[in-house]
Amino acid sequence: MVREYGRLTTRSVAEPTLALAHIEPADFDWLCLLSNRYKVSHEPALTQLEDSCTLQLDNYVGVIETPTGQVIEILPKTANDGDSPERGRELIRRMLECALDIPSREAAEALLDCFDLPLNEWVMARFLTELDHLVKRGVRSDYQRLEAIEPFLRGQLDVARQMRQPPGRSHHFALRYDLFLPDRAENRLLKLALDTVANTTQHPDNWRLAQELRHLLVDIPASRDVEGDFRQWRCDRLIAHYQGARPWCELILYRAMPSSLHGEWRGISLLFPMEKLFERYVEVCLREQLQPGASLTAQAASKYLCQHQDQDIFQLKPDLLLHHDAKHWVLDVKWKRLDSSDRDSKYGISQGDLYQLFAYGHKYLHDQDEGHLVLIYPSWGKLKAPLAPFHFDKRLTLWALPFELDAALSPRLVLPSQQDDDPRSRLSLPLRTTTPE
Template structure:
C-alpha cells in the first residue's frame, strides 16, 4: 500500500502523528524517516544538503523540489514554496512540471490546458505519462529494425558457413554446421532501453491509466529484450536523420531510468526519485522564457565565466558567474535570478539580502564596460501578491543602477513573463515579442 505525502520546500517531517497535516508539516512512517536520514548522509557526502535532522523525531527539508519514493512505499512530493500553506497543490505541481521541462529542455506532447487540468497525479506519474505518450507516438511512426549478426551452431546450413570454425570441428560433431546469418530484428540499444523503461513504469506506476497503457505496450514490445547495461546502451544511442523520430523519447527514458537527474538517488532501490535545486530550476526557467520572448537581435548567455573578482600572481581569483548576461546593440545587462519571496515592507528592506546587492555590484564592475554610459543590473524574484511590480531603482553611483523586478510564473506555458519598468533602458531598447 503506497502513501502519498505532499509538502513544500523547508517543510518538517516527523514520525509522530500530525492531527492536521499541512504543506509545512506532515507525518511519515518510521521506515521512511530512517530512509531519508540515510539518504541525507549520502547527499552530504556529495556536498549537497537535502535536509536537516532535528532530534530523533523531526527533520526539515531544504530547498529541493521533486519526488522521492522510499522502499517502504511512501511517496514524498516536494512542491515549490510559492504556494500558500492552505492552497491546493495542483497549481504548484503544474508550475513544477513546466519548470522541469524548461530546465531539462524536455519535449512534451500535451493535448492542451484541459489535459493539464485533469492530470493531478504526483510528479512521478506525470513523468511516466509523458514517457508513455512519447512511446505511443514512436510506435505510430514505426520503430527501427536492424540487421543483427547471429553466429550459431546448427544441424542445417543457414546463411554463410564459417569455414575456419568448421575445419576445427571435432569428428564427433562434424554433422553440426557453424553458420553466420543476419536477422531483421528490433534488438538494438535504443529499443532495449525503451523496453527497460517501459518495464520500470509498468512495475512502479500507481495510476490506473498508466498501468493499463504500459501493460498494453509491453505486449507490443514483447520480442524486444530489456537492456543488460544501461550506461553502455545510452552511449550507443544513435542520432542522425534515420533516428530523428527517436529524439523525443530519449530524455524521458533517461528520467525514468535515472540517467538524467540533477540529483538522482542511485543504489539498489530503483524508485522514481527526481530532486531539483529550486534556485537552479528557477534560473533555467527564467532563461528559457527570455530566450522565447527576446528578439533575434539580442543574445543571452548563461553562467558566463569570463571575469574574476581579482587577480593574483598573474591569475584570476574568485570567478564571477552571473546567471544571465544580455547583450544588445553593443550594450550589456547583467541579470541574476533568486528564488525568494519578497515582501512589500520597506522597513525590512523588502526581504532582500545584502549579499545579493554585493554580488550584483561586483558583476556590474567586472562584466559591464566602464565606457558604457548606462550600466543596468537586474535582480529577478518570483512574482507574488505582495511583489507584483518592479521596485524603485537602486543607484550604485557612477551610472550603475540596480532594478529589482518580479517574474510572473503564470498558470500555463506562455503566461510567464518578466515585468520590467517602462523607464528602464533595457525595456525600451529590447522589445519583447508579444505573448501568445
C-alpha cells in the same frame, strides 16, 4: 503533502498544512539517513534536522517514497495553505519541460490534465505517451551479425571453424549471417525504462498502457549497460521519432540529468533542486522573447574577480548575460520570495547577492556609461511589481524584478514603468513581449 522548507514531524499534528505535516518515526529515520548520503556526495542536503522529532526540508521539489510506502509530495514554496496542489504540480511540469528542452504537446497535455497526477506519475505518463507514439510510428530494427552452428546452410560458411568440427558434428555447419532484429541500443533502453515504469506506477491508466506496450515489445531484451547504450543512441533521420522519448527515458533510468539540474529516483521518487529549475525556466522564456539582434548567454565566464601572481583568479559567472547592439545587461536568477512591503527587512534581499552583483557590474559593465544589473525573483502574492531601483553609484543600478509564473498570464519578466527623468531609473531590456506595469 508539504512545500519547500516545510517541516515534517513525528509529533501529532492536529491540522496538517503545507508548512507542517506528520511523518512516521521509521520514515523520519530513513530521511535522516538519505540526507546524510546527499551530504557525502557533496549535494545540497535533502533535509535539516531541527530537533529530535522535526525535519525541515530543503529546496528540493517533487515526490519521494519512503521504504514503508509513504509518499511525500513537495510543492514549490510559491504554494500557500489552501491552494490547489495542481497549481504547484503544473508549475513544476512546465519548468521540467523547459529544463529538458521538450516542446509542449497540447493534445497530450489536454489528456493528462484530466488526472490529478503527482510529479512521478506524470513523468511516467509522459514517457508512456511518447513510447506509444513511437511504437505506432514503428520500432526500428538493425542488422545483427550472428555466429552459430546450424543443421542447415544460410549466410556465409565459416570454413576455418567448420574444419575444426569434431567428426560426429560434420553434418552441422559453422555459419555467419545477419538478422534484421529490433535488438539495438535505443530499443533496449526503452524496454528497461518500460519495465521500470510497469513495476513502479500506482496509477491504473499508466499500468494498463505499460502492460500493453510490454506485450508489443516482448521480443526486445532490456538493457544491461545503460550508460554504454546511451552512448550508442543514434540521432539520424531514420530514428528521428525516437527523440521525444529520450529525455523521459533518461529520467527513469537514473541517467545524468541536463546540466541545468540534477534529479534522482529513490523508489518511485523524483527530486529536483528548485533553484536550478527556475533558472533554466527563466532562461528559456527570455530566449523566446528576445528582440531581433539580441542574444542571451548563460553562465558567462569571461571575467575574473582579480589577479594573483599575474594570473586571473576567482571566475565570475552570472546566470545570464544579455547583449543588444553595444549594450549589456547582467541578470541573476534567485528562487526566493521577496516581500515588497517589508522595507525594514530589506524586502528579504540577501546582502551577499548585492555584493555578488556589484562585482559582476564592475567587471562585465565597466565600459558602459550606464550599467544595469537585474535580480530576478519569482512573482507571488507579496511581489507583483518591481521594487524601486538600488543605485550603487552614478553608473551602476540594480533592479529587483518579479518573474510572472502564472501560465494564464504567460510567463514573463515584469518591467518597471518608465516615468522617472533620471536615466538611472529607466530600464529598457530588448524583450518583445514584456509589458511595463
